[in-house]
Every structure is written in C-alpha cells, then in structure tokens.
Amino acid sequence: MEPLLVTRELVAGYGARPVLHGVDCEVRPGELWAVLGPNGTGKSTLLRAVLGVAPWVRGEVRLFGRARAEWEPRALARKLAWVPQSFEPAEGFSGLELVLMGRGPHLGLWGLPSAKDTALARAVLEELGVASLADRPGEALSGGERRMLLLARGLVQEPELLLLDEPTAFLDVAHQVGTLDRVRARVDAGLGAVAVLHDVNLAAAFATHVLLLRDGKVLARGPVDTVLERGALEALYGLPMETALAPSGARLFAPRAPSR
Incomplete structure (x- = not known):
C-alpha cells in the first residue's frame, strides 16, 4: 500500500x-x-x-x-487535515460554525456550507460526544471544549x-x-x-x-x-521506568520513583 x-x-x-x-x-x-x-x-x-x-x-x-x-x-x-496545538480566535462564532470551517476546501465558488455539510458537522459533534457545543458561542468555550471542536473540524474535513x-x-x-x-x-x-x-x-x-x-x-x-519497551523509554526520557501487565493484557508504563 x-x-x-x-x-x-x-x-x-x-x-x-x-x-x-x-x-x-x-x-x-x-x-x-x-x-x-x-x-x-x-x-x-x-x-x-x-x-x-x-x-x-x-x-x-x-x-x-x-x-x-x-x-x-x-x-x-x-x-490532509491538521489539528493544531494552539487555539485560534473563536469569538463571534458558534461551535457549529467553527467546525464547519473544516468543510472549506470542499465548498464551491461562494464558500457556503450546504445542508449536507451542516448535517455532517452535527454528526461528528455527536460522535465525539460534544453535540451540546454546536450552539455555544466561541467566547464561552473552555480550553478542553475548543480542543474537541478542533478535532471535530479536522474530522469534518474528511x-x-x-x-x-x-x-x-x-x-x-x-x-x-x-x-x-x-x-x-x-x-x-x-x-x-x-x-x-x-x-x-x-x-x-x-x-x-x-x-x-x-x-x-x-x-x-x-x-x-x-x-x-522499558529500555527504549528509559533512553528516550533519561529516567528509570517501571512496566506492568494489566489483567486485560494491556502494558502499562510509569517512571520509577526516586529513592528517598
């Protein structure tokens, strides 16, 4: 592939x-x-x-x-879609409008989202569990809520x-x-x-x-x-690491606490 x-x-x-x-x-x-x-x-x-x-x-x-x-x-x-680390100005826009910006590359000459675009944006917000943010004004959004809308914008870009x-x-x-x-x-x-x-x-x-x-x-x-694995992570972070296997089979990693 x-x-x-x-x-x-x-x-x-x-x-x-x-x-x-x-x-x-x-x-x-x-x-x-x-x-x-x-x-x-x-x-x-x-x-x-x-x-x-x-x-x-x-x-x-x-x-x-x-x-x-x-x-x-x-x-x-x-x-290609990009979900940045930093937030962009959100004042003056609703949560739904911020997400619909992700449809920009797909819009026609006038740049106006269609009913299909809006339905897609609402579906992604629902998928991410933040449908309640659709009508929230940008200035009322927390950092975490803006983060979720950035992800939704990236996914709506398809x-x-x-x-x-x-x-x-x-x-x-x-x-x-x-x-x-x-x-x-x-x-x-x-x-x-x-x-x-x-x-x-x-x-x-x-x-x-x-x-x-x-x-x-x-x-x-x-x-x-x-x-x-532990050796690679110790070399990466310059710290001794502990590893464990959860009952589910998942591998867990944590820095080893320094001796006191």
Missing part, C-alpha cells in the same frame, strides 16, 4: 540551528503513529515541516506520492491523512480516551494519522506504530508492540 506520508533524511527547524536531524518515517492507510519524546525535541516541528509551516533545510517530504512543494494548498487540504499536535491536551481522562478511540476507529477504517502525545500509556493503548524522538533524532520507530 502506497504511503500517505514519507520523510527522508529530514532536517528542519527555525533560524540557523535545525531542530530535526535526518528524520525518516512512512505513514500508510490504517496506521496511527504516536510521536513521543521530551519537550523541545522536535515533535511539533516534524508535523509543521510536513505541512510546510516549518522550513526544512535538507531532505524530502512526500505526501500521497508527490513532493510536498508540488501540492496546491486547497487540493492538499482536501486530503481527510485521508490526519496530523494531530497534542490532541489530548486540556482534556480530562474520559475525553482523552474518547478522542483517541474515535481517531483509532477511523484509522481502522483506512485513515492514516500521526499524533504528538506525551502519555506513553495512551500511545500503547491506541497507536499502531510509534516514533521516538530525542534531540531531534529518531531513537526508534516501528510497531507499538515492538518499540514501546
């Missing part, structure tokens, strides 16, 4: 000092890649470089079989590839699990996705593959059951 995303020897960053150093990865349909690593190691920069927002110095980015530079923005937006930068930030545990569960359901149906995460256990529970980044370099990458 042809990859949706390929990076080869990617060197990218800001200013004179690159953040990423020779990053290789491939994402195919039906794969959810979790990107893990310490703060400042280049996880968000990787996604932004794929989008063309963070300049790369050397290497290659290919999307859907074509070089990133060959894509016209609107055409790419019909196939992409083939979904990039998510810390999609579980600002969310309670139930919504963290619900968010990744809905993304994984779409991945199982053929979507490709890359998510920057900080919670190793969420990555273990929902990702199919993981990419471990430290100091802008790939420490390890591959299927989650192969890569997520």
Whole structure:
C-alpha cells in the first residue's frame, strides 16, 4: 500500500540551528503513529515541516506520492487535515460554525456550507460526544471544549491523512480516551494519522506504530508492540521506568520513583 506520508533524511527547524536531524518515517492507510519524546525535541516541528509551516533545510517530504512543494494548498487540504496545538480566535462564532470551517476546501465558488455539510458537522459533534457545543458561542468555550471542536473540524474535513499536535491536551481522562478511540476507529477504517502525545500509556493503548524522538533524532520507530519497551523509554526520557501487565493484557508504563 502506497504511503500517505514519507520523510527522508529530514532536517528542519527555525533560524540557523535545525531542530530535526535526518528524520525518516512512512505513514500508510490504517496506521496511527504516536510521536513521543521530551519537550523541545522536535515533535511539533516534524508535523509543521510536513505541512510546510516549518522550513526544512535538507531532505524530502512526500505526501500521497508527490513532493510536498508540488501540492496546491486547497487540493492538499482536501486530503490532509491538521489539528493544531494552539487555539485560534473563536469569538463571534458558534461551535457549529467553527467546525464547519473544516468543510472549506470542499465548498464551491461562494464558500457556503450546504445542508449536507451542516448535517455532517452535527454528526461528528455527536460522535465525539460534544453535540451540546454546536450552539455555544466561541467566547464561552473552555480550553478542553475548543480542543474537541478542533478535532471535530479536522474530522469534518474528511481527510485521508490526519496530523494531530497534542490532541489530548486540556482534556480530562474520559475525553482523552474518547478522542483517541474515535481517531483509532477511523484509522481502522483506512485513515492514516500521526499524533504528538506525551502519555506513553495512551500511545500503547491506541497507536499502531510509534516514533521516538530525542534531540531531534529518531531513537526508534516501528510497531507499538515492538518499540514501546522499558529500555527504549528509559533512553528516550533519561529516567528509570517501571512496566506492568494489566489483567486485560494491556502494558502499562510509569517512571520509577526516586529513592528517598
């Protein structure tokens, strides 16, 4: 199956000092890649470089079989959706209007959403368990509620590839699990996705593959059951780790408490 995303020897960053150093990865349909690593190691920069927002110095980015530079923005937006880490101004818009912005690449000359577009947006809000936010004014939304609407906007875009930068930030545990569960359901149906995460256990529970980044370099990458193990995580975070097996069979990871 042809990859949706390929990076080869990617060197990218800001200013004179690159953040990423020779990053290789491939994402195919039906794969959810979790990107893990310490703060400042280049996880968000990787996604932004794929989008063309963070300049790369050397290497290659290919999307859907074509070089990133060959894509016209609107055409790419019909196939790739981006759920950013930071919030955008929401004042003056309802929750439904914010989500409908994701239909923009698919709209006609006048840019007006149809009844079908509105029905799709409401269905996604219902799927995510936040249908009550449809009529909520943007200025009355909490950080977590805005996060859920950003995800809904990305899903309404109906992409083939979904990039998510810390999609579980600002969310309670139930919504963290619900968010990744809905993304994984779409991945199982053929979507490709890359998510920057900080919670190793969420990555273990929902990702199919993981990419471990430290100091802008790939420490390890591959299927989650192969890569997520104590030694790799200790090298990634510079901390001793404990592992356990839950009665359900799920693997659990936690930093070892320092001796006192």
